[in-house]
Amino acid sequence: xxxxxxxxxxxxxxxxxxxxxxxxxxxxxxxxxxxxxxxxxxxxxxxxxxxxxxxxxxxxxxxxxxxxxxxxxxxxxxxxxxxxxxxxxxxxxxxxxxxxxxxxxxxxxxxxxxxxxxxxxxxxxxxxxxxxxxxxxxxxxxxxxxxxxxxxxxxxxxxxxxxxxxxxxxxxxxxxxxxxxxxxxxxxxxxxxxxxxxxxxxxxxxxxxxxxxxxxxxxxxxxxxxxxxxxxxxxxxxxxxxxxxxxxxxxxxxxxxxxxxxxxxxxxxxxxxxxxxxxxxxxxxxxxxxxxxxxxxxxxxxxxxxxxxxxxxxxxxxxxxxxxxxxxxxxxxxxxxxxxxxxxx
Ligand code: DAH
Numbered sequence: 631x632x633x634x635x636x637x638x639x640x641x642x643x644x645x646x647x648x649x650x651x652x653x654x655x656x657x658x659x660x661x662x663x664x665x666x667x668x669x670x671x672x673x674x675x676x677x678x679x680x681x682x683x684x685x686x687x688x689x690x691x692x693x694x695x696x697x698x699x700x701x702x703x704x705x706x707x708x709x710x711x712x713x714x715x716x717x718x719x720x721x722x723x724x725x726x727x728x729x730x731x732x733x734x735x736x737x738x739x740x741x742x743x744x745x746x747x748x749x750x751x752x753x754x755x756x757x758x759x760x761x762x763x764x765x766x767x768x769x770x771x772x773x774x775x776x777x778x779x780x781x782x783x784x785x786x787x788x789x790x791x792x793x794x795x796x797x798x799x800x801x802x803x804x805x806x807x808x809x810x811x812x813x814x815x816x817x818x819x820x821x822x823x824x825x826x827x828x829x830x831x832x833x834x835x836x837x838x839x840x841x842x843x844x845x846x847x848x849x850x851x852x853x854x855x856x857x858x859x860x861x862x863x864x865x866x867x868x869x870x871x872x873x874x875x876x877x878x879x880x881x882x883x884x885x886x887x888x889x890x891x892x893x894x895x896x897x898x899x900x901x902x903x904x905x906x907x908x909x910x911x912x913x914x915x916x917x918x919x920x921x922x923x924x925x926x927x928x929x930x931x932x933x934x935x936x937x938x939x940x941x942x943x944x945x946x947x948x949x950x951x952x953x954x955x956x957x958x959x960x961x962x963x964x965x966x967x968x969x970x971x972x973x974x975x
Contacts, residue, residue, distance in 0.1 A: 637679070637686075637694045644668065644675055645701045652708045658716055665709050669702060676702050741972035744949040745844050745961055749826045752846055752945065755870050756824045759863060761848065764823040766809035768830070769800050774808035778928040779887040794830050794841075802830035806847035807887060810921075810940060813849065814929035819936050820852035826945070837957045844945045849921070851931065851938030857890075857920060860939035864918060868896050872915075875899030879912065888919025888940055913951060916943035 648668045655661040668676050680698045683691055753763055766774075776788045786792065787804060794802040809825040825847040833839040850863070865878045877897040885891040894917075898910040918941035923933035946961055953972075955961070960968050 634690050634693055637690065638697050641676070641679065641694075641697050641701050645704060648676075648701075648705050649708060652705070652712050655712060655716070658713065661709065661712055661716060665705075668705055669709075676705065738966040738970070739973065740966050740969035741974070743961070743969070744953055744955065744972050745945050747972065748945040748949045748952065749844060749846060752867075752871060752943075752948075753824050753826060755867055756848065759822075759866070761822045761824045761850070764809060764813050764825045765827060766803075766806070766812045766825065768803055768828060769796060770803040770808050771799055772801065774811055775801060775803050775805070778811045778925065779807050780922050780924045780928070781886040785886065790832075792832055794832055803827075804831050805829050805942060806845040807940070807942060809847055810849045810887070811925065811929045814851065814926070814931055819931065820850075821938070822850045822852075824848050835959065835962075837959065840946070840958055840962060843958075846943050846945055848918075848941040849938060850940075851921060851926070851936050853936060855937045855939060857939075860918070860920060863939070864894055864916070864941060868894065868915065872896050872898050875907075880918075881914075883917065883919075885917055885919055887922050887925050888917075889922045891917070891919035893917055894941070915948060915951075916941050918942070 648664065651664045651667070652661065655664050666674065668674050671677055676698060679694070680702065683695050683698070686694060753761075757763075772783060772788070775793075776783055776785065781787060793804050796802065806825045806827050806829060809823075809827070813821060813823055813825075827845060827847075828842055829845050830842050833841050835841060850859070861880060864880075868878045869876045876899060879895045879897075880892040881895060883891045883893040893914050895912040895914050897912050900908045900910055902908055918939065921938040921940050926933040926936055926938070946958060949955060949961070950958065
């Protein structure tokens with residue numbers, strides 16, 4: 631008959647042996663072998679002792695039972711711990727370590743870019759006035775970017791200080807106006823287009839300048855288009871875009887490709903948080919004018935027969951005014967904390 635000491639000693643020896651085997655197990659299969667050897671229901675050596683508790687004399691049962699359960703618990707812990715270690719090693723190699731306890735990554739949701747919003751809104755208004763969208767290349771040549779637009783190459787805009795020149799006589803267009811000429815070459819009047827696109831200038835990147843920015847060009851050419859059509863169309867657009875109560879003024883200006891030329895200013899009616907209304911200052915929102923006959927001729931149109939108006943604006947600047955964006959660089963840096971403010975349709 632076994633004594634209490636024998637059985638407890640045996641359990642402690644089993645514990646030591648199992649401890650060594652667990653440590654020595656190199657992979658999950660081996661570890662499972664250790665578990666079966668000591669804790670397996672049929673052949674496990676610790677389980678065997680537990681199963682035979684009932685055969686022990688009454689006075690031995692409690693102490694041996696307690697010790698067997700303690701060893702069983704210790705082994706279960708050791709096995710679980712070793713299993714975790716082996717799994718981690720198993721996943722070694724590039725990116726293989728998976729810590730399931732780490733909190734998940736936040737799924738940042740941005741929004742439609744404010745400039746995209748403004749471009750779409752402007753194009754939709756012009757679309758309802760009968761204009762369609764057109765496009766043109768960003769790599770241009772001097773003819774389309776300057777000369778055909780009645781801008782001589784010794785004009786300051788054509789200077790290397792302002793324009794980014796490419797090899798082989800090309801340049802990055804400094805405005806969307808070249809698409810006026812390209813479109814007129816391809817289509818006979820009537821032409822009514824809006825042209826959203828990127829333009830490039832040699833500007834330093836700061837709070838109010840960027841070397842690449844968006845513009846929207848507009849052009850309407852047909853028989854009998856007058857200054858009244860020009861003013862009415864742009865005033866209608868301005869009121870629709872900036873809201874009811876907006877005042878519009880046309881200030882004389884100069885552009886080589888329009889004659890006469892104007893800058894269009896708006897004075898907005900702002901609704902304050904407390905519901906009261908306040909007028910904004912006059913803000914300039916576009917350059918415009920009646921298309922210079924020389925430009926029509928350069929595009930192959932008969933300037934005796936056709937007239938038209940053109941305009942150009944910067945949706946980036948407009949987005950900054952509309953949404954109160956203080957620094958143009960927010961439009962370029964893709965910070966999701968900025969963009970999440972422009973969620974929704
Ligand atoms: N192209 C001019 C610029 O980049 C903007 C502009 C002014 C476009 C008058 C026009 C226009 O079509 O008529 O500053």
